[in-house]
Amino acid sequence: xxxxxxxxxxxxxxxxxxxxxxxxxxxxxxxxxxxDYYRLGGWWSGLLTGYTPRxxxxxxxxxxxxxxxxxxxSNANEPCFQCQGTGKSLKWEWAxxxxxxMPLSDVKDxxxxxxxxxxxxxxxxxxxxxxxxxxxxxxxxxxxxxLKKGNRLCDLFTWYSAVYDVEEESNSVPD
Ligand SMILES: [Zn+2]
Numbered sequence: 001x002x003x004x005x006x007x008x009x010x011x012x013x014x015x016x017x018x019x020x021x022x023x024x025x026x027x028x029x030x031x032x033x034x035x036d037y038y039r040l041g042g043w044w045s046g047l048l049t050g051y052t053p054r055x056x057x058x059x060x061x062x063x064x065x066x067x068x069x070x071x072x073x074s075n076a077n078e079p080c081f082q083c084q085g086t087g088k089s090l091k092w093e094w095a096x097x098x099x100x101x102m103p104l105s106d107v108k109d110x111x112x113x114x115x116x117x118x119x120x121x122x123x124x125x126x127x128x129x130x131x132x133x134x135x136x137x138x139x140x141x142x143x144x145x146x147l148k149k150g151n152r153l154c155d156l157f158t159w160y161s162a163v164y165d166v167e168e169e170s171n172s173v174p175d
Pocket of ligand 1: 063067068081086087088089
């Protein structure tokens, strides 16, 4: 399976409650079958605020690829590909960042940007897939795109949802 980033909108009185409500939703929705694993923030850390995890020294570690030298082993004129010549490569798991849980009013522009044309695009992708695999007679792929279309038309939460509003049960951002 791939990795995707989804913004979950919940009603909550504070930060702690927001995290709990999001976790409860993820565990309960479709009996937890949408995701096999998730992290708060994760590889999408900073999406809401513009923070860049790669610039945080806490997310860097000794680069084993170049033994911390920053030099490319096969071409001395090039920097190490793994750490871009810094001698410190990006960690696999990043430090938790507070800005990954925010009041919607503070980050609404970025949330709207992430939602973008998701609703239209998702339907378009589904219809294109249906047309293609109907023509090719690939029933398995056709089924997958029909499911994708059904999920979209029923406005369900899926692993490729961009922004999901738990209260409204909708792939959208409230006014
Ligand atoms: Zn390196």
